[in-house]
Amino acid sequence: MSLAKRNAVVTGSTSGIGLAVVRALAKEGANVVLNGFGDAAEIEKERAAIETEFGVTAIYDSADMTRPEEIEAMIHNAEAKLGSVDILVNNAGIQFVSPIEDFPIEKWNQIIAIDLSSAFHTIRAATPGMKKRRWGRIVNTASAHSLVASPFKAAYVAAKHGIAGLNKVVALELATFGVTANCISPGYVWTPLVEKQIPDTMKARNLTREQVIDDVLLQAQPTKEFVTVDQIAALVLFLCSDAAAQITGSNISIDGGWTAG
Ligand code: NAD
Numbered sequence: 001m002s003l004a005k006r007n008a009v010v011t012g013s014t015s016g017i018g019l020a021v022v023r024a025l026a027k028e029g030a031n032v033v034l035n036g037f038g039d040a041a042e043i044e045k046e047r048a049a050i051e052t053e054f055g056v057t058a059i060y061d062s063a064d065m066t067r068p069e070e071i072e073a074m075i076h077n078a079e080a081k082l083g084s085v086d087i088l089v090n091n092a093g094i095q096f097v098s099p100i101e102d103f104p105i106e107k108w109n110q111i112i113a114i115d116l117s118s119a120f121h122t123i124r125a126a127t128p129g130m131k132k133r134r135w136g137r138i139v140n141t142a143s144a145h146s147l148v149a150s151p152f153k154a155a156y157v158a159a160k161h162g163i164a165g166l167n168k169v170v171a172l173e174l175a176t177f178g179v180t181a182n183c184i185s186p187g188y189v190w191t192p193l194v195e196k197q198i199p200d201t202m203k204a205r206n207l208t209r210e211q212v213i214d215d216v217l218l219q220a221q222p223t224k225e226f227v228t229v230d231q232i233a234a235l236v237l238f239l240c241s242d243a244a245a246q247i248t249g250s251n252i253s254i255d256g257g258w259t260a261g
Helices: 016-027 040-054 068-082 105-133 154-177 192-205 209-220 229-240
Strands: 007-010 031-035 058-061 087-090 136-141 179-186 251-254
Touching: 007 016, 007 068, 016 031, 016 040, 016 087, 016 229, 031 040, 031 068, 040 058, 058 068, 068 105, 087 105, 105 136, 105 154, 105 179, 136 154, 136 229, 154 179, 179 229, 192 209, 229 251
Parallel strands: 007 031, 007 087, 031 058, 087 136, 136 179, 179 251
Antiparallel strands: none
């Protein structure tokens, strides 16, 4: 498969899943927009490495996914600099773990903004161009938590269920325009997002670090293995291929069997 001449925006791609996805798209020849937070020098190193390794254009946009005007500007800047946005991967996300009665209101608002509303803003900005060119791929990184719940993750589970619903609407609206919209729903992937929630889960459930990993995280996953970021990137690439042209409105699990149970 070649994605040469395709242009891709991947939100939250300075780390973890997004970084693997952006590199995989560039490896197939797509020009890419990196987005997310982190150390400026590290991000620039990654951006430059993508250009030299894969011979594509890689742009970094620092848009904050809690700010609708920055999100809209990121899509329009990408269109201006690259010519189009053909592939949109809504991947930025954060997590917060707390019993609901203590769940900070600002954390609820931040998670709904980043994990759900940002996808509404990227999609509404990117779809006019995709419809006009009659080709597009929208991939939303949802989660096993778009299908099932876990305690202490009120905002995350609500946001991920929400993005699965948004995805269906978008798929139906764009079905006759050559644009597909799909969710991918990973189980636990070993990334900074998972690592960061271990201390709070230890506190919320009164467990040791090892107990959180074995009895909470991998407990949910029948394979007892973490999903890898490269496995997720491969699924995104498949959804961007012509072979996946009739897959739209789906929510594809990549969770070691978690949601089968
Ligand atoms: P990560 O923490 O490694 O990466 C998150 C990315 O989002 C980073 O690039 C970060 O800078 C960016 N980000 C955070 N807040 C932002 C903001 N306000 N504006 C712009 N960018 C912002 O996490 P990850 O595990 O790679 O998660 C990526 C996606 O995958 C998330 O949507 C997450 O919910 C989802 N997911 C992760 C797992 C897992 O086990 N790691 C499982 C299922 C779903």
